[in-house]
Structure formats: structure tokens, C-alpha cells
Amino acid sequence: MDVEQFRIKARNWLAEHVEEFSDFDPADLTAGREFRRALWDAGLLGITLDRAYGGAGLTDDHQRAFDEEASKYSLPPMGEAVTTGICAPTLLDFGTEEQKKRHIPRMVRGDEVWTQLLSEPGAGSDLAGLQTRAVRDGDEYAITGQKVWTSGAMDSDFALCMARTDPDLPKHKGLSMFIVDLKAPGVDIRPLRQMTGDAHFNEVFLDDVKVAADQMVGAENEGWRALTAMLTHERLALGAGTGAGGSGSGWTRPASARFIDTARRLGSSSDANVRQELVKLYIAERILAFVGQKMRDEIAAGIPVGSKGSVAKLATALISRQSASVGMAISGAASQAWDAADPAGAVLATAMCFSPMTAIAGGTSEIQRNTIGERVLGLPKEPQTDRDIPFRDILQNPVKK
Numbered sequence: 001m002d003v004e005q006f007r008i009k010a011r012n013w014l015a016e017h018v019e020e021f022s023d024f025d026p027a028d029l030t031a032g033r034e035f036r037r038a039l040w041d042a043g044l045l046g047i048t049l050d051r052a053y054g055g056a057g058l059t060d061d062h063q064r065a066f067d068e069e070a071s072k073y074s075l076p077p078m079g080e081a082v083t084t085g086i087c088a089p090t091l092l093d094f095g096t097e098e099q100k101k102r103h104i105p106r107m108v109r110g111d112e113v114w115t116q117l118l119s120e121p122g123a124g125s126d127l128a129g130l131q132t133r134a135v136r137d138g139d140e141y142a143i144t145g146q147k148v149w150t151s152g153a154m155d156s157d158f159a160l161c162m163a164r165t166d167p168d169l170p171k172h173k174g175l176s177m178f179i180v181d182l183k184a185p186g187v188d189i190r191p192l193r194q195m196t197g198d199a200h201f202n203e204v205f206l207d208d209v210k211v212a213a214d215q216m217v218g219a220e221n222e223g224w225r226a227l228t229a230m231l232t233h234e235r236l237a238l239g240a241g242t243g244a245g246g247s248g249s250g251w252t253r254p255a256s257a258r259f260i261d262t263a264r265r266l267g268s269s270s271d272a273n274v275r276q277e278l279v280k281l282y283i284a285e286r287i288l289a290f291v292g293q294k295m296r297d298e299i300a301a302g303i304p305v306g307s308k309g310s311v312a313k314l315a316t317a318l319i320s321r322q323s324a325s326v327g328m329a330i331s332g333a334a335s336q337a338w339d340a341a342d343p344a345g346a347v348l349a350t351a352m353c354f355s356p357m358t359a360i361a362g363g364t365s366e367i368q369r370n371t372i373g374e375r376v377l378g379l380p381k382e383p384q385t386d387r388d389i390p391f392r393d394i395l396q397n398p399v400k401k
């Protein structure tokens with residue numbers, strides 16, 4: 001189907017069906033999943049995804065045509081960033097055919113939700129220092145350790161989990177990646193409360209969790225390669241709106257557009273300072289949208305984007321802060337002590353409390369700056385003293401039993 005025919009198909013489908021999905025609660029993930037199932041069944045999701053995994057196998061131009069049509073509506077999310085933006089692309093890069101055929105269609109359609117079991121109490125920015133162990137016993141591994149900040153684990157079905165398979169190798173070399181069923185015996189998920197009042201992320205305790213050997217993603221002790229690819233996908237998904245679901249960030253209504261409505265409603269749209277801040281935000285969002293589009297085009301053309309994804313991720317974190325501050329400027333005191341009858345104030349206050357997360361999740365802004373300095377600009381690397389010695393010889397905090 002050529003791009004124009006596809007555009008008309010998307011336009012007609014959206015005109016006919018959007019009404020059913022327009023009245024959604026952003027906190028309710030089921031609305032987004034139902035919408036994705038309907039899109040998938042209509043051939044409008046997984047547009048660029050290979051047909052072998054249930055996708056439509058079309059081009060990036062088809063995706064862009066869909067994004068342009070979809071951007072005219074206020075729609076539930078078309079992909080869950082972690083499942084379709086991070087885990088699915090990693091599985092596509094490193095998974096076996098069996099793993100991909102089993103999981104990819106279900107991930108994109110919204111039938112399976114995934115998360116990442118990476119960070120630990122003693123390993124965040126320095127992820128290669130993780131202490132979770134995977135010990136082989138016949139046809140399976142037994143995984144034991146503690147993960148933390150695991151987004152959405154309480155609602156997820158599976159996770160890509162990093163564990164150490166050989167502590168005699170240096171820290172980056174003895175790691176492997178596994179598909180872990182979060183309903184398996186030995187998995188204990190405990191929610192953590194955030195300053196927004198919500199509990200999006202969790203501590204996850206793994207106690208002798210049995211994982212079949214064929215659930216390893218990539219080769220044993222070479223998990224760092226898969227992890228590096230996963231972190232790149234994460235930065236691109238968060239910064240440039242990429243993902244196996246196919247839909248980029250193009251359809252999302254930018255904060256500046258929403259704020260213009262809010263400013264008009266609250267009567268601050270003629271305030272010169274508010275106008276100035278809105279224009280600055282609009283410019284920043286437009287530049288990021290173009291940068292994101294360029295990166296998506298490069299990926300579609302087979303050009304490796306690699307560490308440049310950190311530029312988009314860092315910009316997203318900066319704009320998120322900027323956007324939360326503009327929200328405060330527009331609504332003034334109403335964003336701090338809002339009328340119960342006006343939930344918009346609560347939305348802006350929550351956005352403010354939530355905004356620091358983009359500078360931490362997916363690698364902090366300091367780490368993105370290091371990556372940009374070292375791998376994009378070619379500046380000298382930070383000195384590392386523990387890179388080449390066996391992991392078991394590195395001084396570590398004892399693991400709690």
C-alpha cells in the first residue's frame with residue numbers, strides 16, 4: 001500500500017473510532033491497551049515492524065503519515081515506553097527467533113507488559129557493579145538478588161533482568177541478560193511511594209528464581225553488549241520517541257500547546273512573561289521534535305545513532321523541568337493550593353513533583369553529559385581503576401541475606 005493510501009486508511013479509521021477512546025483516564029493503563037489492540041487489529045500499530053513478528057512491514061514514511069494523522073487527536077498512549085520502546089527493540093536485536101516470535105507481537109499489541117530489572121541499591125550509574133547472581137544448574141539458572149526503582153513491576157508480566165554469571169571475570173564481562181517471568185516463585189515485588197503520592201516503581205527481591213537456560217538474551221557473560229544496546233534504546237525512546245510499537249513522539253500534543261489552552265483559561269495568556277516562557281518552551285520542544293525525527297529517520301535508514309541518543313535524552317530532561325516551571329508560572333498560586341473543583345491545579349503540581357525523574361531515570365543527566373563528552377565529542381575518558389580486575393576482587397558492600 002502506498003503512503004497516501006495508507007494515510008487515508010489511517011485518517012478514516014481514526015475518524016471512525018477515536019470517539020470510543022477519547023474519554024480516557026491517563027492513569028488507567030487499560031484504556032491505552034484497548035486502544036493499541038484496536039489499532040493493531042486494524043494494521044495501524046507496529047507499522048514498520050517486520051511481518052514475521054506480526055507487524056505491517058511498511059516504511060518510516062507510512063509511520064510518519066500515521067503520526068501526522070494521529071496528532072490531530074488527544075489519544076491514549078500508543079505504546080508503553082518500557083515495553084515497546086526499550087524491551088521489545090532489545091529483544092529484536094539480541095533475542096532468539098523463538099523468543100521474538102513468542103513475545104514481540106504480544107508486547108506491541110499490549111497483551112504483555114515488560115519492565116527492566118537493572119538498578120540495585122549499590123549499582124545505578126555504575127550498573128556493571130551489580131551483585132545479583134545467576135547460577136547455572138542443568139537446564140536452568142537460579143537468580144538471587146535485589147533490584148530497585150523497577151518501573152511498573154507491579155503491573156508487569158516479564159522483565160529483562162541483568163545478573164552476574166561469572167564473578168571471576170571483570171565487572172563488565174561476567175554479566176548476562178535473562179527474560180524473567182515476574183509471576184514466578186521467588187519474585188517479591190514491593191511498591192515504593194514517590195513524592196507525587198503515586199507508587200510507580202518498586203523494589204524487587206529475587207530469591208532463587210528459576211529461569212530456563214533458553215530464556216537468556218544474547219550469549220552468556222556477554223550481557224553488557226545487550227545492556228548497552230538496551231540503554232541506547234531507552235535514551236532514544238525517552239528522548240526521540242522511538243520504539244517497536246512504531247509510533248514516535250510526533251502524535252503527542254506538546255506541553256506548550258496544552259499550556260496555551262491553560263493560560264487562556266486562567267487569564268494569564270496576555271502576561272508578557274508568560275508569553276515569553278511559552279515561546280521559549282515551544283522553541284525547545286520544536287527543536288527536540290526535529291532532532292528526534294532526524295534520529296528516527298537515521299535509524300530507519302540503517303544509520304547507527306548510538307550515543308547521540310544521550311543528546312535527546314538530556315534535552316528531554318531539561319525540557320521536562322522547563323515545562324513544569326512554565327506550568328507553575330501560568331497557574332501561579334492555583335498550582336500550589338488548588339480548588340478541589342479544579343483538578344487542573346493538581347495536574348500541574350503533580351507534573352512539578354514528577355519532573356526531576358526525567359533527569360534520573362534511564363541514566364542521570366550527569367551520565368548523559370559524560371557519554372556525550374566521551375563518545376560524541378571524543379573527549380578523554382574518565383579514569384576507571386576497577387575495569388580489568390575480577391569482579392570478586394573489587395571492594396563491595398556485603399549483600400544482605
Ligand SMILES: Cc1cc2nc3c(=O)[nH]c(=O)nc-3n(C[C@H](O)[C@H](O)[C@H](O)COP(=O)(O)OP(=O)(O)OC[C@H]3O[C@@H](n4cnc5c(N)ncnc54)[C@H](O)[C@@H]3O)c2cc1C
Nearest residue numbers: 116117118119124125149150151357360361362363364366
Ligand atoms: C522514575 C524512575 C524510574 C526508574 N525505573 C527504573 C527501572 O525500571 N529499572 C531500573 O533498573 N532502574 C530504574 N530506575 C533507576 C535509574 O536508572 C537510576 O536511579 C539511575 O541510573 C541512577 O542511579 P542511582 O539512583 O543508583 O544513583 P547513583 O548512581 O548513586 O548516582 C548518584 C548521583 O551521582 C551522580 N553520578 C554517579 N556517577 C557519576 C559519574 N561517573 N559522573 C558524574 N556524576 C555521577 C549521579 O548523576 C547522581 O546525581 C528508575 C529511576 C527513576 C527515577
